Amino acid sequence: MTHPEILPVASGLETWRWLCAELKPHRAQAIVTALVAIVGAAASIIPFYAMSILIDKATENAPTSAIVPLGVAITLAAVVGGVATGWTSYLVSRLGETILADLRERVVATALHIPTERLERIGKGDVLSRVGTDVATVAKAVSSVLPVVISGLLLGALSVVAMAGLDWRLGLAGLVAVPAYVLAGRWYLPRSAPRYAQERRAIGHRSSVLMESMQGVQTVHAYRLEDTHLRQVDISSAAVRDISVNVFALFTRFVGRVNRAEFLGLSVILVTGFFLVRADEVSVGQTAAAALLFARLFNPVGMVLFMFDEVQSANASLARLVGVVSDSPPAPNRAARAVKSTALELSNVEFGYDSGVPVVRGVSIGVEAGQRVALVGATGAGKSTLAAIAAGLLDPDEGSATVGGVPVAELDRGSVAIVSQEVHVFSGPLIEDLRLARSTATQQDVLDALDAVGAREWVDALPEGVDTVVGEGGHSLTASHAQQLALARIVLLDPDIVVLDEATAEAGSLGARDLELSAAAATQGRTTLVVAHRLTQAATADRVVVLDRGVVVEEGTHAELVAAQGRYAQLWTAWEGR
Numbered sequence: 001m002t003h004p005e006i007l008p009v010a011s012g013l014e015t016w017r018w019l020c021a022e023l024k025p026h027r028a029q030a031i032v033t034a035l036v037a038i039v040g041a042a043a044s045i046i047p048f049y050a051m052s053i054l055i056d057k058a059t060e061n062a063p064t065s066a067i068v069p070l071g072v073a074i075t076l077a078a079v080v081g082g083v084a085t086g087w088t089s090y091l092v093s094r095l096g097e098t099i100l101a102d103l104r105e106r107v108v109a110t111a112l113h114i115p116t117e118r119l120e121r122i123g124k125g126d127v128l129s130r131v132g133t134d135v136a137t138v139a140k141a142v143s144s145v146l147p148v149v150i151s152g153l154l155l156g157a158l159s160v161v162a163m164a165g166l167d168w169r170l171g172l173a174g175l176v177a178v179p180a181y182v183l184a185g186r187w188y189l190p191r192s193a194p195r196y197a198q199e200r201r202a203i204g205h206r207s208s209v210l211m212e213s214m215q216g217v218q219t220v221h222a223y224r225l226e227d228t229h230l231r232q233v234d235i236s237s238a239a240v241r242d243i244s245v246n247v248f249a250l251f252t253r254f255v256g257r258v259n260r261a262e263f264l265g266l267s268v269i270l271v272t273g274f275f276l277v278r279a280d281e282v283s284v285g286q287t288a289a290a291a292l293l294f295a296r297l298f299n300p301v302g303m304v305l306f307m308f309d310e311v312q313s314a315n316a317s318l319a320r321l322v323g324v325v326s327d328s329p330p331a332p333n334r335a336a337r338a339v340k341s342t343a344l345e346l347s348n349v350e351f352g353y354d355s356g357v358p359v360v361r362g363v364s365i366g367v368e369a370g371q372r373v374a375l376v377g378a379t380g381a382g383k384s385t386l387a388a389i390a391a392g393l394l395d396p397d398e399g400s401a402t403v404g405g406v407p408v409a410e411l412d413r414g415s416v417a418i419v420s421q422e423v424h425v426f427s428g429p430l431i432e433d434l435r436l437a438r439s440t441a442t443q444q445d446v447l448d449a450l451d452a453v454g455a456r457e458w459v460d461a462l463p464e465g466v467d468t469v470v471g472e473g474g475h476s477l478t479a480s481h482a483q484q485l486a487l488a489r490i491v492l493l494d495p496d497i498v499v500l501d502e503a504t505a506e507a508g509s510l511g512a513r514d515l516e517l518s519a520a521a522a523t524q525g526r527t528t529l530v531v532a533h534r535l536t537q538a539a540t541a542d543r544v545v546v547l548d549r550g551v552v553v554e555e556g557t558h559a560e561l562v563a564a565q566g567r568y569a570q571l572w573t574a575w576e577g578r
């Protein structure tokens with residue numbers, strides 16, 4: 001079995017190198033962030049030192065005035081610690097978000113430049129999950145997990161140093177808990193990751209079962225499938241419940257292990273302290289401070305452990321994002337080339353999709369500047385494939401597609417435009433959808449373009465005219481109207497060469513006639529290759545090329561081909577007799 005191609009995933013080392021390289025330009029910001037974090041952690045330790053002195057003073061019956069400077073120190077440290085900890089969160093998020101924003105832009109730019117063929121092999125799912133889920137996972141980690149983990153780890157390290165500063169044996173006693181924490185983590189993490197994944201899958205399944213039942217509610221009623229669907233919802237909900245209970249049970253056992261580590265550490269510190277106090281090696285205050293410092297760590301260390309799977313999954317997502325930006329070539333910065341002649345030349349073009357079976361074989365077609373050539377052929381003859389090659393969306397395996405001698409893929413952006421079968425209307429005001437073709441277009445330019453393709457009337461009739469929000473979640477447009485917008489974009493883009501492969505309008509319908517007029521207006525004076533899904537498109541072209549199973553079988557004007565009584569004439573007769 002061949003595995004489907006997926007986008008690359010960076011190794012741990014590559015991800016780390018990438019992160020270091022990204023941090024370099026933000027070195028100053030990274031250093032300030034680290035310093036503020038250290039100040040925050042250090043400040044939260046000072047009160048414990050002060051407390052150790054306080055306890056000793058109290059046991060020595062020192063005067064009340066001795067307490068005042070300690071109180072001031074504790075208050076100051078609390079204020080500085082609070083401010084610094086808040087700042088750490090802010091600075092870590094800011095640095096992380098800056099790097100993430102850059103990464104997100106580069107991933108999207110790379111994804112948008114994946115050649116169509118490769119995108120089809122990879123599947124849109126992988127690309128979408130990287131741009132969507134992976135970016136979201138890393139973003140969440142950067143804003144909510146990373147600050148906690150960094151502060152927790154720093155506090156842990158500094159507290160052990162502080163305990164050792166009170167007495168090295170107390171520091172050592174505190175370290176006894178480390179292996180117990182590590183064991184708890186090593187027990188939990190390999191068990192939790194697959195269970196969380198299982199839980200997410202089960203939740204996803206339950207949502208799709210619910211969605212399916214709700215979306216198909218009429219069919220469910222019509223076929224009296226209510227019980228079956230309720231049973232499916234029951235089963236999927238029960239599965240989520242069981243897994244969630246299981247996950248919680250595991251979590252509780254993990255908490256038990258963490259508590260054991262805490263108990264062990266605290267007991268060893270207290271017992272060590274007891275013997276050291278008895279031997280007059282340390283004071284009661286020092287022992288109490290060490291114990292309090294250790295207890296102070298319960299919360300942050302627990303948080304770090306609990307968040308470890310989020311760190312792991314953010315790390316996995318980051319590797320997937322870094323894989324995309326570091327392996328795929330960056331947004332192709334092909335030296336755009338302008339051309340003198342706008343004649344389109346397909347020469348000996350061969351092309352096959354993954355199966356290796358050639359679908360276009362040795363095709364040569366010339367479209368003179370300003371001419372309109374129609375491609376005709378049965379379904380599957382290779383018309384759309386050839387159109388995509390002519391527009392530079394697919395690279396031919398053999399032969400070439402050039403304009404004035406320059407490969408189409410290397411032309412200036414905007415020299416060649418394609419209106420394909422899948423027209424996408426981007427969500428937002430209609431005017432913005434059109435400005436995608438020319439960002440500097442004024443409202444008047446847009447209205448003129450709509451006029452040119454005969455769309456002005458229905459656009460003006462929309463609730464807010466050109467400002468009406470269209471696309472997903474907005475005013476929905478018919479396929480013909482969407483197609484007209486695509487043609488209006490062509491008018492605004494003003495390319496030299498146009499490839500038309502639109503097939504939405506039913507042959508003979510009023511929409512089809514309107515669309516043909518729109519297409520004629522949009523392609524007026526441009527070199528045009530049109531896939532003639534309706535033969536009237538061929539009849540009005542300067543020349544017609546007939547394709548059959550990837551090969552050109554006839555070529556000439558409509559009149560010549562009809563007179564020749566060949567393949568085209570048969571198609572034309574059949575078309576007329578519909």
Ligand SMILES: Nc1ncnc2c1ncn2[C@@H]1O[C@H](COP(=O)(O)OP(=O)(O)OP(=O)(O)O)[C@@H](O)[C@H]1O
Nearest residue numbers: 120353354359377378379380381382383384385386
């Ligand atoms: N993305 C793809 N992957 C694999 N095979 C494809 C792909 N697109 C098209 N084909 C195959 O290539 C051949 C030519 O298809 P193409 O879409 O170019 O034909 P067409 O003449 O435009 O047909 P239609 O009029 O139905 O659009 C067909 O056999 C089709 O199954």
